[in-house]
Amino acid sequence: MNQIIQPSIAFATTDQQKPQLHLNLFLDGFGHHVASWRHPESQLNRSAFARYLEAAKIAEQGKFDAVFFADSLAMDPNVTHSGKVRGHEIEPLTLLSAIAAQTSHIGLIGTATTTYNEPYHIARKFASLDLISEGRAGWNLVTTDLAAEALNFNIEAHVPHQDRYERAEEFYDVVQGLWQSWEQDALLKDKAQGQFFNPEKLHPLNHRGKHFKVAGPLNVGPSAQGHPIIVQAGSSERGRELAARTADVIFTAQADFQSAQAFYADVKSRLSRYGRQAHELSILPGLYVVVAKTEQEALHKQKILDDLIEERVGLGLLGRMLGNFDLSTLDVDAPLPELELTQTGQQSRQALFTRLSHEQGLTVKQLYQRVAAGRGHFSLIGTADMIADQMEYWLKHKAADGFNIMPALLPSGAQDFIELVVPVLQQKKIFRTEYSATTLRAHYQSSHTV
Amino acid sequence: MNQIIQPSIAFATTDQQKPQLHLNLFLDGFGHHVASWRHPESQLNRSAFARYLEAAKIAEQGKFDAVFFADSLAMDPNVTHSGKVRGHEIEPLTLLSAIAAQTSHIGLIGTATTTYNEPYHIARKFASLDLISEGRAGWNLVTTDLAAEALNFNIEAHVPHQDRYERAEEFYDVVQGLWQSWEQDALLKDKAQGQFFNPEKLHPLNHRGKHFKVAGPLNVGPSAQGHPIIVQAGSSERGRELAARTADVIFTAQADFQSAQAFYADVKSRLSRYGRQAHELSILPGLYVVVAKTEQEALHKQKILDDLIEERVGLGLLGRMLGNFDLSTLDVDAPLPELELTQTGQQSRQALFTRLSHEQGLTVKQLYQRVAAGRGHFSLIGTADMIADQMEYWLKHKAADGFNIMPALLPSGAQDFIELVVPVLQQKKIFRTEYSATTLRAHYQSSHTV
Numbered sequence: 078m079n080q081i082i083q084p085s086i087a088f089a090t091t092d093q094q095k096p097q098l099h100l101n102l103f104l105d106g107f108g109h110h111v112a113s114w115r116h117p118e119s120q121l122n123r124s125a126f127a128r129y130l131e132a133a134k135i136a137e138q139g140k141f142d143a144v145f146f147a148d149s150l151a152m153d154p155n156v157t158h159s160g161k162v163r164g165h166e167i168e169p170l171t172l173l174s175a176i177a178a179q180t181s182h183i184g185l186i187g188t189a190t191t192t193y194n195e196p197y198h199i200a201r202k203f204a205s206l207d208l209i210s211e212g213r214a215g216w217n218l219v220t221t222d223l224a225a226e227a228l229n230f231n232i233e234a235h236v237p238h239q240d241r242y243e244r245a246e247e248f249y250d251v252v253q254g255l256w257q258s259w260e261q262d263a264l265l266k267d268k269a270q271g272q273f274f275n276p277e278k279l280h281p282l283n284h285r286g287k288h289f290k291v292a293g294p295l296n297v298g299p300s301a302q303g304h305p306i307i308v309q310a311g312s313s314e315r316g317r318e319l320a321a322r323t324a325d326v327i328f329t330a331q332a333d334f335q336s337a338q339a340f341y342a343d344v345k346s347r348l349s350r351y352g353r354q355a356h357e358l359s360i361l362p363g364l365y366v367v368v369a370k371t372e373q374e375a376l377h378k379q380k381i382l383d384d385l386i387e388e389r390v391g392l393g394l395l396g397r398m399l400g401n402f403d404l405s406t407l408d409v410d411a412p413l414p415e416l417e418l419t420q421t422g423q424q425s426r427q428a429l430f431t432r433l434s435h436e437q438g439l440t441v442k443q444l445y446q447r448v449a450a451g452r453g454h455f456s457l458i459g460t461a462d463m464i465a466d467q468m469e470y471w472l473k474h475k476a477a478d479g480f481n482i483m484p485a486l487l488p489s490g491a492q493d494f495i496e497l498v499v500p501v502l503q504q505k506k507i508f509r510t511e512y513s514a515t516t517l518r519a520h521y522q523s524s525h526t527v
Numbered sequence: 528m529n530q531i532i533q534p535s536i537a538f539a540t541t542d543q544q545k546p547q548l549h550l551n552l553f554l555d556g557f558g559h560h561v562a563s564w565r566h567p568e569s570q571l572n573r574s575a576f577a578r579y580l581e582a583a584k585i586a587e588q589g590k591f592d593a594v595f596f597a598d599s600l601a602m603d604p605n606v607t608h609s610g611k612v613r614g615h616e617i618e619p620l621t622l623l624s625a626i627a628a629q630t631s632h633i634g635l636i637g638t639a640t641t642t643y644n645e646p647y648h649i650a651r652k653f654a655s656l657d658l659i660s661e662g663r664a665g666w667n668l669v670t671t672d673l674a675a676e677a678l679n680f681n682i683e684a685h686v687p688h689q690d691r692y693e694r695a696e697e698f699y700d701v702v703q704g705l706w707q708s709w710e711q712d713a714l715l716k717d718k719a720q721g722q723f724f725n726p727e728k729l730h731p732l733n734h735r736g737k738h739f740k741v742a743g744p745l746n747v748g749p750s751a752q753g754h755p756i757i758v759q760a761g762s763s764e765r766g767r768e769l770a771a772r773t774a775d776v777i778f779t780a781q782a783d784f785q786s787a788q789a790f791y792a793d794v795k796s797r798l799s800r801y802g803r804q805a806h807e808l809s810i811l812p813g814l815y816v817v818v819a820k821t822e823q824e825a826l827h828k829q830k831i832l833d834d835l836i837e838e839r840v841g842l843g844l845l846g847r848m849l850g851n852f853d854l855s856t857l858d859v860d861a862p863l864p865e866l867e868l869t870q871t872g873q874q875s876r877q878a879l880f881t882r883l884s885h886e887q888g889l890t891v892k893q894l895y896q897r898v899a900a901g902r903g904h905f906s907l908i909g910t911a912d913m914i915a916d917q918m919e920y921w922l923k924h925k926a927a928d929g930f931n932i933m934p935a936l937l938p939s940g941a942q943d944f945i946e947l948v949v950p951v952l953q954q955k956k957i958f959r960t961e962y963s964a965t966t967l968r969a970h971y972q973s974s975h976t977v
Contacts, residue, residue: 114723121716121723126659130628150647152729152746167747168655171624175659178580178628193645197600197679205618209576209625228742229647266571271837273564273571279602292678296602297617387721 096472098508099359099479099521101145101186101328102136104129106166108486109365111394111449112385116486125166126175132488133176136183139495140509142520143184143215145308145328145481146173150193151225153397170202177210184517186215186308186326192241193221193230196251197291203305204256204297212301212516216252217308217328218319220245224401242315247286249307249323254282256304258294274298302516312340321347324358325521328481330454331362332429337455337476345475359521364468364480365451366490367458368497375458382485383446391445398448399427409442429453451483465501472507546922548958549809549929549971551595551636551778552586554579556616558936559815561844561899562835566936575616576625582938583626586633589945590959592970593634593665595758595778595931596623600643601675603847620652627660634967636665636758636776642691643671643680646701647741653755654706654747662751662966666702667758667778670695674851692765697736699757699773704732706754708744724748752966762790771797774808775971778931780904781812782879787905787926795925809971814918814930815901816940817908818947825908832935833896841895848898849877859892879903901933915951922957 107113107121107128114121120128133144146169169187177185185206189199199216207214220241221227263278282293306325309316320327321344331337340362345355369375388409396402402416413434416427430453434444450456457464471477484490502508513523557563557571557578564571570578583594596619619637627635635656639649649666657664670691671677713728732743756775759766770777771794781787795805819825838859846852852866863884866877880903884894900906907914921927934940952958963973 115718115721117718119718121718124658124661126628149746150651151742152744167658168651171620171652171655171659174621174624175628178576178625194648195643195680198644198648201600201618202621205621208574208617209621211574225742228740230645231740268565268567268569268571271565271835271840290678290681292601292675294602296599385721390721 095506096478097523098468098472098502099326099361100139100141100508101143101184101326101361101479101481102132102141102491103145103147103363103481103483104132104487105147105483106487108490109451109483110379110382110485111390112382112387113486115385116382118486118489126172128488129167129172130176130179132491133180133183133185135488135491135495137180139491139499140512141183141482142479143186143213143517144173144176145186145217146188147217148188148190148219149223149226150190150221151223151229153223153225170206173214174206174209177206177213180210182213182512182515184213184215184306184520185210186217186306186517188217188219188310190219190221190226191245191248193226193232194248196248196289197255197293197295199248200252200255200295201297203252204295204300207300207302207305208297210300212303212518214300214302214305215308215326215517216305217310218245218249218323219310238313239315242311242313242319244288246319247288249319251282251284251286251289251291253304253323254284255291255293255295256299258282259298261299261303264298302518306518306521317344318347320344321353321358322351325518326359326361329360329362330426330429330452331476332433332453332455334455334471334474334476336429337362337471338474341476359478361479361481362471362477363451363454363483365454365456365483365485366464366494366498367485368461368464368490368493370460370497372459372463375460379450379458379485383449386446386449388442391442391449394452395430395441395445395448398452399430404441407441409445410440412438413441413444426453450485454483461497461501464498465505468498468502469505469507545956546928547973548918548922548952549776549811550589550591550958551593551634551776551811551929551931552582552591552941553595553597553813553931553933554582554937555597555933556937558940559901559933560829560832560935561840562832562837563936565835566832568936568939576622578938579617579622580626580629582941583630583633583635585938585941585945587630589941589949590962591633591932592929593636593663593967594623594626595636595667596638597667598638598640598669599673599676600640600671601673601679603673603675620656623664624656624659627656627663630660632663632962632965634663634665634756634970635660636667636756636967638667638669638760640669640671640676641695641698643676643682644698646698646739647705647745649698650702650705650745651747653702654745654750657750657752657755658747660750662753662968664750664752664755665758665776665967666755667760668695668699668773669760688763689765692761692763692769694738696769697738699769700736701732701734701739701741703754703773704734705741705743705745706749708732709748711749711753714748752968756968756971767794768797770794771803771808772801775968776809776811779810779812780876780879780902781926782883782903782905784905784921784924784926786879787812787921788924791926809928811929811931812921812927813901813904813933815904815906815933815935816914816944816948817900817935818911818914818940818943820910820947822909822913825910829900829908829935833899836896836899838892841892841899844902845880845891845895845898848902849880854891857891859895860890862888863891863894876903900935904933911947911951914948915955918948918952919955919957 107119173185173187203216260278264274265272284291308326309320309324310328367375367379392404396404557569623635623637653666710728714724715722734741758776759770759774760778817825817829842854846854
């Protein structure tokens with residue numbers, strides 16, 4: 078493993094006025110390309126924990142803000158007879174706690190749905206991860222978009238989008254209320270007086286709402302960063318508004334610069350309603366990336382993966398992205414037919430892919446290859462300079478405060494990124510060369526310009 | 528830290544016919560004495576994770592089968608204005624996953640209630656811990672005995688004992704069914720054919736019972752030990768029967784040899800109803816222990832702790848042990864008055880302490896000091912020889928297959944135990960000198976005689 082060449086600290090500190098990128102590494106199986114597990118380099122007999130730990134250590138070596146881990150509470154019905162690995166690997170909170178024990182600076186963001194959980198459990202588990210990691214935990218608050226999950230939680234039919242958001246909003250309030258149970262200086266640890274904590278600084282919640290009745294207080298105390306940071310990924314009207322009120326970070330799927338810039342402006346404009354300023358919320362679009370020393374080499378890497386996509390897998394993935402459609406009978410060389418809008422919470426992606434298909438005249442096969450490479454996120458395949466230039470452009474022109482990096486292959490693509498792209502970002506003086514703090518909250522707050 | 532002197536492997540393997548002890552280390556705050564945190568050696572500014580990790584590493588160095596971690600889903604109302612630390616520290620699944628990342632052999636047993644959880648979450652989190660630890664996870668299945676927990680989970684009143692057990696039984700069946708979703712050889716990992724797993728070896732559950740509807744399959748696959756082992760701690764009629772049907776290990780509170788022997792005989796006799804043999808279930812009473820080089824030194828250690836118990840803390844703890852009574856107005860120098868039997872699931876302990884109080888003529892203060900030292904578990908305070916002799920006696924006379932070790936102080940008491948007591952047990956040829964396997968299931972199955 079090559080060492081990154083670090084500019085001196087003195088060099089780095091001259092650039093505090095320049096907007097700084099925030100980078101998360103999105104961990105997912107053998108990589109973000111749907112056929113990544115079939116790539117010759119993927120080590121299928123290595124444990125998931127070993128792979129994720131290696132990727133997290135690479136991200137930490139590259140001074141990333143955090144690793145990001147998605148989740149689902151069911152086997153994806155579209156993959157039960159395919160080779161796709163995602164959805165049956167490992168649970169985020171346990172995984173991130175194990176990673177916490179072997180890292181020191183990298184933030185740890187795990188996804189948990191508000192649809193099939195109880196707020197007391199979620200508040201407690203993330204607070205616990207936050208203690209174990211000494212202030213590096215983040216909760217990616219989602220509502221569930223996979224109808225199959227309902228069937229694992231005593232519910233016959235999937236909860237509609239509207240109800241899920243109502244529940245999510247109350248859920249957030251309860252979790253945040255529980256995290257505020259303990260004032261930061263509540264722990265006295267006074268042996269002589271026999272007072273471990275000050276009961277006047279421990280507050281019950283006594284929440285009584287439409288969806289939840291939760292007394293509190295939480296039985297886990299505050300961490301080095303107070304409590305976990307909040308990440309959100311919803312792009313609907315309701316999702317954007319919830320993020321504007323509550324999120325520290327948004328992870329979003331944006332296919333191109335124009336959409337990203339519009340999304341960025343829209344979400345940032347909502348902040349003032351909640352008395353918040355633009356720098357208090359970082360917007361991180363997903364970025365699917367394949368980097369190599371030459372553009373040709375990068376395109377070749379991508380083609381190897383595209384050639385490994387089987388038709389049934391490509392159609393299954395596309396159907397899922399569009400909202401649980403069975404596309405198995407489609408002609409893959411024809412354009413995408415019109416599909417009815419569904420209530421599965423995938424409205425934003427359905428619109429995105431339909432537009433892509435029509436505007437660019439893509440066949441179904443071309444579309445699923447596009448989806449397979451980053452599932453509709455912005456994609457960059459090329460040299461480090463080309464990728465870093467694009468990232469700088471998005472940052473400078475207010476389309477992004479950073480990116481959730483999605484390498485085609487993991488962990489090797491993360492290694493490529495920190496060896497090739499990160500040094501260019503550092504030379505451009507838009508990314509840290511050393512951590513200035515140890516908590517995730519401080520990472521996101523560092524070096525921001527308003 | 529002194530090295531334990533290890534007898535040679537050849538020496539150890541001559542003793543396969545002798546019944547072997549199984550030892551768990553029960554992790555709890557600064558130790559099992561209620562005043563442990565006030566002891567001069569307790570490092571209150573050290574993180575809970577750092578302390579528990581050190582204790583787990585000590586247990587692994589001492590060749591213990593597992594560490595054991597209790598849980599509650601609320602602040603104990605009796606301690607909200609006291610110094611007792613337990614109940615607001617850290618959540619077991621996240622903690623044990625972090626410990627897994629820094630250990631290699633020690634089993635990891637976490638408690639989770641069936642009363643305020645969903646079986647899909649529990650099956651998944653323990654399966655995930657089992658993958659991370661490569662087959663070292665155990666689930667201590669409990670029903671909730673703390674009425675305050677209900678108020679954190681949308682429920683106005685505590686669930687009665689009978690209903691909780693009915694739910695627990697169905698809950699167990701669902702979890703076990705989900706763990707069986709994946710046959711051990713379901714993962715094909717066949718890159719050429721594009722088959723990551725064999726769909727014929729992945730089974731949905733489609734459970735539809737009184738309490739739960741769960742479709743499955745689980746989205747986490749099998750581990751090195753197949754799936755986590757089951758631990759139980761209930762001592763009621765219903766609890767014993769559930770354990771006889773489902774448990775690999777029972778953790779039980781037994782105040783003396785006679786009760787332990789009766790409990791042991793009773794539970795083992797139930798196994799045949801379920802087609803199980805005596806060696807398939809290990810019975811591990813709790814053992815509160817203070818060990819020193821002389822008996823006088825051990826008693827002095829205990830006295831230092833007893834002198835640190837404040838009256839309000841002692842009365843609060845006793846009231847909780849007896850079933851959520853407010854005892855704050857009692858005369859501590861009088862005997863315990865008669866108390867009404869409650870439905871809080873503490874019937875066994877209530878009977879135990881009432882009997883202790885009457886038979887031995889203890890005052891309330893003497894009783895709470897007894898409770899403070901091990902909460903009604905068997906207690907041994909003395910030299911290594913004296914403690915090892917007692918443990919051997921219980922093992923030989925079928926009162927225990929091992930013990931859940933509860934040192935007065937943690938982590939130092941665990942260090943004392945492995946330095947002083949473990950070598951004596953090894954010399955007696957009733958405890959392993961090396962691990963013979965890496966999974967928890969194999970630890971419990973090793974060296975058993977029927």
